[in-house]
Amino acid sequence: MKSVGLASVIVAAVVLIWGVFAPSRAQTPSQTDTPTFYHLVPGTYVNGWPRFTIHYPKDWVERHPRPDNLFIAGAPASTPVPRLDVVVIPWPRPLDKFAGSLVRIFGTIATDVTVVTDKASQLRDGSPAQEVELQMIVNGEPVNYLSLVTKKDDEAIHVGVVSKTGKIGEDLRAIPCSLELQPGFDEPVKVPPDVQAFLDEYRSANLSGDVAKIMTCYSDRYLEWGTTKGVTEQFWRQSVGSVASVEIGITDFLSEGDRAYLTGFALINGGKYPLPQTSIIKENGQWRWYGNQRDAAP
Numbered sequence: 010m011k012s013v014g015l016a017s018v019i020v021a022a023v024v025l026i027w028g029v030f031a032p033s034r035a036q037t038p039s040q041t042d043t044p045t046f047y048h049l050v051p052g053t054y055v056n057g058w059p060r061f062t063i064h065y066p067k068d069w070v071e072r073h074p075r076p077d078n079l080f081i082a083g084a085p086a087s088t089p090v091p092r093l094d095v096v097v098i099p100w101p102r103p104l105d106k107f108a109g110s111l112v113r114i115f116g117t118i119a120t121d122v123t124v125v126t127d128k129a130s131q132l133r134d135g136s137p138a139q140e141v142e143l144q145m146i147v148n149g150e151p152v153n154y155l156s157l158v159t160k161k162d163d164e165a166i167h168v169g170v171v172s173k174t175g176k177i178g179e180d181l182r183a184i185p186c187s188l189e190l191q192p193g194f195d196e197p198v199k200v201p202p203d204v205q206a207f208l209d210e211y212r213s214a215n216l217s218g219d220v221a222k223i224m225t226c227y228s229d230r231y232l233e234w235g236t237t238k239g240v241t242e243q244f245w246r247q248s249v250g251s252v253a254s255v256e257i258g259i260t261d262f263l264s265e266g267d268r269a270y271l272t273g274f275a276l277i278n279g280g281k282y283p284l285p286q287t288s289i290i291k292e293n294g295q296w297r298w299y300g301n302q303r304d305a306a307p
Contacts (some may be wrong), residue, residue, distance in 0.1 A: 046261065047270035047287045054080050056095065057272025058260050058283050059161040060194035063168060064187040065093050066180075073234045079283060090152075090171045093184055099280040100158075100165030104139035105129070107158050107165065111141055119145035119152070132159055132188055142177060153177050157185035161195070164281060197258040197273065204269065207289065207296035208257050218250045226298055228290050233300040253278050267291040268299070 044050040046057035052067035056079060065082055072081040072092070083092030100107070108127040116122045126142040138159040145152050155177045156169045168185040170177065200208070207226070214222040224242050231238040259273040269289050275282050290299040 045270075046272050047263070054082070054095065056080070056097070056166075056283070057287060058195060058274050059097065059164060059166065060191040060260075061161075061166060062187075062189050062191060063093070063095065063184065065184045069093070079285075090173050091181055092171050094169050094171075096165075096167040096169075097283050098165050098167070099163055099282070100160060101163045104137060104158060104160060104165075107139055107156070107167075108141040111143060111154075111156060115143060115145055115154070119147045121146045125153070126155075130157065132190065134190060136190055138188075151175050155182060155185060157188060159188065159190070161190065162281075166190075195260055197260055198262060200259050200262050200271070201264070204259075204262070204271075204289070204296055208259070211298075212255055212257060215252045215255050218252075220245045220249050223249075228292055228297040228299050230290070231298055231300045233285060236300075251278075257284070269296075 042050055044053040044055045044062065046055045046060075049071060052064055052069075054063045054065070056062070063080075066084075068085055069082045069092075070085050072083055078094050078096055080095040081092060083090065105127075108124055112122055112124060122143060122145040124141070125144050126140055128140055130138040130140040132138055136159055138157055141156045141158070143154045143156075145154070150173055153172045153174075153176055154169060155172075156167060158165050158167045160166070166188070168188050170181045170184050172178070172181055211223075211226045214226055217223075220242065223245055224238065227238045227241060229238055231241065233241070254277070256276040257273065258276075259271050261270075261272045263270045267290060269291075270287055271284075271289065272287055273284050275284055285301065286298050287301045288299040289296045291297075
């Protein structure tokens with residue numbers, strides 16, 4: 010599990026401006042056109058926890074995000090922008106304080122960071138939101154960044170779009186404005202006993218600080234945004250011992266034979282974060298993390 014703060018999350022979003030992420034694959038329709046959290050339907054992103062949806066151009070492709078991002082999509086070209094990024098982080102502060110944090114973080118890597126817009130807004134269902142647009146110079150080029158942020162309890166749902174045309178056009182503005190909360194999916198559900206035993210095993214391994222024990226909870230075929238089990242082990246060796254407390258809540262669960270799709274949250278050191286993984290696989294009778302390989306069975 011990754012415990013992150015606002016600074017690291019926003020830095021991850023800022024890096025999008027440089028376009029250091031390669032396209033992963035074009036989104037292809039699954040055998041159902043119903044959007045779910047465990048597979049992509051072109052033009053619609055469904056976040057597992059907290060549950061919300063976002064709509065974007067159907068020809069955009071999913072891209073590999075930084076660890077702190079939940080989702081990134083962009084135009085089907087080699088250029089890094091325009092693009093969309095989605096982040097959920099603990100945010101107990103008022104929404105009108107979000108712009109100040111954005112300015113401070115962008116100010117570390119850009120010049121002439123200017124607040125174009127910082128105003129109260131609302132989602133289609135009336136939920137309070139804050140709209141923040143920044144303009145800055147990055148590597149000598151003008152960059153505009155539009156953020157729409159709302160809160161679900163003490164978590165901030167942040168949807169941002171990036172443009173290098175000198176403005177945020179209405180087509181880009183429509184993407185964060187499509188954000189729609191879906192209540193009724195965010196409370197923990199009961200999972201099968203063997204799955205709960207696996208989650209308890211993973212929690213215990215986290216608290217032990219034993220990397221070898223932690224890695225036994227991962228399938229050798231694990232992939233998260235193209236990240237393999239070996240790369241994940243390197244991460245754990247760098248951060249082991251940082252988890253003092255952890256609890257896992259599963260808010261949606263679907264079993265498909267030796268595969269299962271799940272989503273939920275982790276309470277890590279007092280902060281609440283979305284689970285990055287969306288699937289587990291049973292190998293030799295034992296459940297293991299499979300990553301976010303969202304090729305759902307028909």
